[in-house]
Amino acid sequence: xxxxERVLCLLAAASMxxxxxxxxxxxxxxxxxxxxxxDDFLAGRVTESVTGFDRVAALAPQAAPQLWQRGIALYYVxxxxxxxxxxxxxxxxNPNDVENPAWHFMCVAKAESxxxxxxxxxxxxxDQRSPMREIYQMFxxxxxxxxxxxxxxxxxxxxxxxxxxxxxxxxxxxxxxxATEHLRNAAAKSYAxxxxxxxxxxxxxxxxxxP
Numbered sequence: 001x002x003x004x005e006r007v008l009c010l011l012a013a014a015s016m017x018x019x020x021x022x023x024x025x026x027x028x029x030x031x032x033x034x035x036x037x038x039d040d041f042l043a044g045r046v047t048e049s050v051t052g053f054d055r056v057a058a059l060a061p062q063a064a065p066q067l068w069q070r071g072i073a074l075y076y077v078x079x080x081x082x083x084x085x086x087x088x089x090x091x092x093x094n095p096n097d098v099e100n101p102a103w104h105f106m107c108v109a110k111a112e113s114x115x116x117x118x119x120x121x122x123x124x125x126x127d128q129r130s131p132m133r134e135i136y137q138m139f140x141x142x143x144x145x146x147x148x149x150x151x152x153x154x155x156x157x158x159x160x161x162x163x164x165x166x167x168x169x170x171x172x173x174x175x176x177x178x179a180t181e182h183l184r185n186a187a188a189k190s191y192a193x194x195x196x197x198x199x200x201x202x203x204x205x206x207x208x209x210x211p
Contacts, residue, residue, distance in 0.1 A: 037069070091122055098127040140199070160199065183202050
């Protein structure tokens, strides 16, 4: 997913277009609300996080497509139609990121079925990160999870994202046992630097996932 700094820069500009009353400025500044929403998510307060992300999208609609963090939070509160729409929107500003169609797949799989998610998978451009192209093929149904793990090798970033998305794929397709195994691997402290925000997603997944 794109770096948080890009989203924050857009919202800094957007906040200049929002003209709240002075007394309400701190509670109506999109960047400040985004910061709190991210902090809430990272602390596991997903409901509060979604409230904040929704408010940012309402205050700064021109920046709303950038809010991939909102899409992830929506997934974890079970708002799958909104989650799907967020990632469809995000594709317009970030068309080469395999993580976007992966989360879109997960939203559709939960709302409808893995088969419908596979049939409607979003197209994606060239994501140069290893093993993202292979991860996309897994969600398309043309590559196995085991093949993804083999391709990733032992490079920390590649290994982390392989474990994360293999785990999320298994979760979306109903294999909770294998999902738990691979997400636990992704949540290992040794991957914290390589995974960043997404490492925290791996840590929180067992606590946040919907039945």
